[in-house]
Amino acid sequence: MPPLPRVLTLAAVSVLVLAGCTPSADVPPAEVTSAADAVRELPGVDDVAVTRTTSAAEPVQGNFGQRSEPKPSTVSVEVALAGTLEPRAAGQAAGEAHRLLVAAAGRVDDRENITVASSFVGGPGLGVSTGPDTTSEVVADAVEDGFGLLAAGATTVGLGLGGRGDGSWDDDPIAATAHVSATTRDDLVGLAQAAEELERGVELEAPGVHYRAATRVPDVDAVRLLVAAAGRPGVVDATYLSQEQRINLRSDAEAGSQSLADLHGWLETQDFATADHPLAYTVMDAAYAETTGWVSGVEPASYTPHTLDPFGDAEPWADDPSAPDCAGPDLEVTFGVVDSAAGTRGASVQATNVSGGPCAVENVPDLVFENEAGQPQQDVTVEPYEPGVVPGRVVVPDGGTVLAPLLWRAMSTTNDPDTTTTVQVTAVPGADPVPLDVTTDGTPATGLDVLDGAEIRVGPWTQGR
Known part of the structure; x- marks a missing residue:
């Protein structure tokens, strides 16, 4: 049986063991534990936890009766980095740890068909996990950026790294997005500025405020508008949807109230949107009724009168000015x-x-x-x-x-x-x-x-x- 590909993911290390060469169910492969010892000695690494769990084998009906498939095992390697590290030093430590663990996977007996991975935590708020074939360079960049965002005021930073086998995210920019939380909404603008400098996509959260990103780098002006909207009288929740180019606000004001009218007026007088870059808004009142409009009072350029294009890819029909109206x-x-x-x-x-x-x-x-x-x-x-x-x-x-x-x-x-x-x-x-x-x-x-x-x-x- 040919060996399975060795695939790196950062959440856990999965080990598939062939019948006849099964090690102890509770003991990780020696190559992994040895690499974990080496990682533990790296500067900036506080600890490394290695655990293994084995799931029950499923019986399979074969030509000669029932048999059991090899029992898959999961070896989880978690690398804890010192929370006091500077961002660059944290990234270097994570990249080297990742390299050692990947190399360990290559030394495991092929008959064990191992899939190796690791996860990184830093201080009280950082968590980084990877997808298949994530490179050490990508891990280092992600951990460095994560520590940078923590230094900029984030409470928690989570990154799930995926993308292609070369470690890039070109086919899926959202895979490089960091999920960042802050204690107060006032921290979000600074975090957006930090992410912009890092060229790192972020989705931002604070109590009652949510910035949902569809691109890698946040729009700092949009985050600033969102934070200001969240602070308006009566607003209890504010969400910016980058992909939909919309801001949704929930208010505790009653329909027809002056507070609600003032909120609409404020949105429509902000110096933010243009016809080529419009931003819709929805306001939900205390009774959950919705009203809509356009930030800055500017509708999209596409709202100018236009007809629908023909459906499908057929050639448009010829115009015949003499054709009568259909009855x-x-x-x-x-x-x-x-x-x-x-x-x-x-x-x-x-x-x-x-x-x-x-x-x-x-x-x-x-x-x-x-x-x-x-x-x-x-x-x-x-x-x-x-x-x-x-x-x-x-x-x-x-x-x-x-x-x-x-x-x-x-x-x-x-x-x-x-x-x-x-x-x-x-x-x-x-x-x-x-x-x-x-x-x-x-x-x-x-x-x-x-x-x-x-x-x-x-x-x-x-x-x-």
Whole structure:
């Protein structure tokens, strides 16, 4: 049997032992313990803990009856670094310790098929773990940065190192992100500045304040805005979502209160966002009702009126200025498959031109969502599919299909509410409504979770796939 690859991870050392050469279940391999002794003697290392646990073997049915697979063992090596070390010295100690442990894995008998790893702690707040094949250089950099962030005021710093076999993070920048906590929100700006100097991605936490990063290096101005927002009257929780370019604030103020109005006014007068780099905000009041807007009062440049691009990769249909408008009988209307992801539903209404010649559409179809009793769902709000989207004239060739996309948030059906089983579609102005059954052909058998009070985003007709 060929040996398994020796893979370094920093959380634990896993040892797979072949039958016939099993060492004592509680004793780590001598090569690992010897390396741990050498690590213990390095300057800046306070202690090294090595433990081994063995899991039960699973019986396997073979050609000659039942047999047991070799018992996998886990050897955990934790290296404790002195909390008083300077960042560079801490990094050097961690890199050398890591190198010694990796070398030890290479000396273990191949028949034991060992996978080696280690974890590092420093002072009261640092924890570093690695993924497969993390290099000693990457470990050294991570530990050095971790000590630097602790020196800048962090309470805890955690790094889970992953990435590719060469130790880099180019394919996954978030793998290099440090998770940093602080005692107070006032510490976060300094930590963001320190991380920026280190070129280290961070996610920042303090009581009631959360900075969620999507890139390696934090936006110090965004952290400064977040901290200031968290300090506004009535704000009890503030979160900045870098990937979504959004700041979410939770307030204990009542809807319609002056405190809430002042918070909105403050957000919209900050000198922060631009049309090319907008920042949305959501404010949740004491009753958990949400209101939204744009920081600095600046909407994205993409919010200028625009039409939807054709769906799919087909060539756009030719425009024919002489084509008449499509009438109701010219279009055969159907309902598309429902997709679900992360609490969001997506679907579409589709219309195929059956008139025998080209005709044009330029509108958003009118939709009425009905329950099984044929009653319209109450208080359904229809919103633009995307901000700034307006209908465009689409000349539909004979046999061509246009679609109008739909999006809505999933709604709870645990108490058996009246789901939507029929959607009445008025495809073009003046057409008769067409009832579509939405409990078959790619839609849930129980109907759509579009209930009373739903918000639906509906797009205009555009060229389909």
